[in-house]
Amino acid sequence: xxxxxxxxxxxxxxxxxxxxxxxxxxxxxxxxxxxxxxxxxxxxxxxxxxxxxxxxxxxxxxxxxxxxxxxxxxxxxxxxxxxxxxxxxxxxxxxxxxxxxxxxxxxxxxxxxxxxxxxxxxxxxxxxxxxxxxxxxxxxxxxxxxxxxxxxxxxxxxxxxxxxxxxxxxxxxxxxxxxxxxxxxxxxxxxxxxxxxxxxxxxxxxxxxxxxxxxxxxxxxxxxxxxxxxxxxxxxxxxxxxxxxxxxxxxxxxxxxxxxxxxxxxxxxxxxxxxxxxxxxxxxxxxxxxxxxxxxxxxxxxxxxxxxxxxxxxxxxxxxxxxxxxxxxxxxxx
Numbered sequence: 001x002x003x004x005x006x007x008x009x010x011x012x013x014x015x016x017x018x019x020x021x022x023x024x025x026x027x028x029x030x031x032x033x034x035x036x037x038x039x040x041x042x043x044x045x046x047x048x049x050x051x052x053x054x055x056x057x058x059x060x061x062x063x064x065x066x067x068x069x070x071x072x073x074x075x076x077x078x079x080x081x082x083x084x085x086x087x088x089x090x091x092x093x094x095x096x097x098x099x100x101x102x103x104x105x106x107x108x109x110x111x112x113x114x115x116x117x118x119x120x121x122x123x124x125x126x127x128x129x130x131x132x133x134x135x136x137x138x139x140x141x142x143x144x145x146x147x148x149x150x151x152x153x154x155x156x157x158x159x160x161x162x163x164x165x166x167x168x169x170x171x172x173x174x175x176x177x178x179x180x181x182x183x184x185x186x187x188x189x190x191x192x193x194x195x196x197x198x199x200x201x202x203x204x205x206x207x208x209x210x211x212x213x214x215x216x217x218x219x220x221x222x223x224x225x226x227x228x229x230x231x232x233x234x235x236x237x238x239x240x241x242x243x244x245x246x247x248x249x250x251x252x253x254x255x256x257x258x259x260x261x262x263x264x265x266x267x268x269x270x271x272x273x274x275x276x277x278x279x280x281x282x283x284x285x286x287x288x289x290x291x292x293x294x295x296x297x298x299x300x301x302x303x304x305x306x307x308x309x310x311x312x313x314x315x316x317x318x319x320x321x322x323x324x325x326x327x328x329x330x331x332x333x334x
Contacts, residue, residue: 042317042331043249045270047169047227049205051214051254052180055274055325057150057187064088066149067140071124075136079124091122102177102208112177112208116141145179146186153276155325160192162329169194171203173223173252175213175259180206214256215263224250224267244268248318253328261319270318274325282313282321 050056059066064085071077095103095115102116103109109118117137120126126133143149163170170192174180181204184190193203205223207213212222228246247268254260255274264271273280312331313321320331 042333044332045168045251046231046246046249047171048163048251048253048328049171049173049223051252051256051260051274052172052174052176052184054255055253055260056156056189057152057183059149060151063144066143067123070139070143071136074139075132077124077136084123087123091119095119095122101213104177104208112179113141115177116144141179145182150183150187152187152189153325156189159325159328160189162326164192168332169203169227171205171223171227173205173214173220173254175207177208178206180204214259215266217263217267220252220264220267220269224269253322253325265319270320272319272328272331273321275321275323278311278323280321282315283311 061069062081062085064081067084067088068079068081071079095118099106099109099115099118102112103114103118104112109115117134120137120140121128121133124133124136126136128134160170172180172184172193181190184193184204190204205226207219210219210222212219214220224243224247227250228243231246232241248270250268251270251272252260252264253272253274254264255276257273257280261271261273273282275283311323312327315321322328322331
């Protein structure tokens with residue numbers, strides 16, 4: 001047990017990568033076909049990680065509209081919704097390029113709130129020394145860190161409750177800054193995620209606390225190593241439970257094809273794409289094989305979950321497309 005608890009990140013990656021063809025070559029057709037034909041279709045997961053924005057919660061109104069309403073109605077700043085909608089992604093990208101990871105470690109910013117304050121000033125072209133400008137920044141930052149701005153999808157709490165009741169470990173893996181913790185607490189769903197000593201928070205793994213972000217394999221590897229050490233320590237399993245086997249029962253759920261679905265699979269995890277509106281290529285053209293190997297054949301298995309009748313696609317034993325979060329219960333027969 002001590003050997004695995006002290007396992008270095010480099011050794012963990014090397015051991016897991018060399019033990020599984022799926023990890024070293026996750027999209028090679030022969031490997032994915034092998035998974036589809038195995039008898040172990042959907043074993044009980046070691047843990048399930050969730051993306052946040054767009055997966056567990058969503059803005060109550062479009063973000064540009066919320067910016068506009070607060071700026072105009074509370075501060076008399078008349079910048080059109082269209083202008084905000086057009087300029088926000090430009091300013092956001094510029095900020096990330098100039099001050100990556102929400103300004104972490106940069107002398108210009110005390111914390112991530114300072115980073116967002118600078119974004120708001122640039123977005124509205126405000127005088128950074130003006131009291132009203134500072135008040136608007138404070139108001140918007142508070143607004144977008146609470147239930148004022150977001151709502152939880154109606155299938156989230158029933159799913160998390162059912163998984164927790166069955167003893168499935170739940171964590172978060174998100175490209176976010178520490179405000180995500182406050183949002184989770186405000187939305188009353190933080191309690192579903194276990195504590196991780198590595199990031200000193202309740203089972204929430206954020207890109208802000210790491211040197212990496214989704215969809216990089218290194219981001220998923222960091223999380224997997226923390227959870228592997230915890231699992232080995234809790235279950236008194238050591239050399240009989242190699243990292244490659246552990247990864248084969250790790251799952252990640254998210255609404256982004258590249259960041260969540262592809263990122264997880266490339267890291268050796270199991271990827272679940274949450275496509276609530278059926279807008280992905282999987283539903284647009286399910287018979288056309290894709291170059292990345294996610295489609296194993298011209299007719300991926302389509303089934304309806306036992307609870308709601310909503311459609312989901314089983315592409316392989318390590319990749320599934322769902323339209324409702326509750327379909328996770330049907331996948332694992334929970």
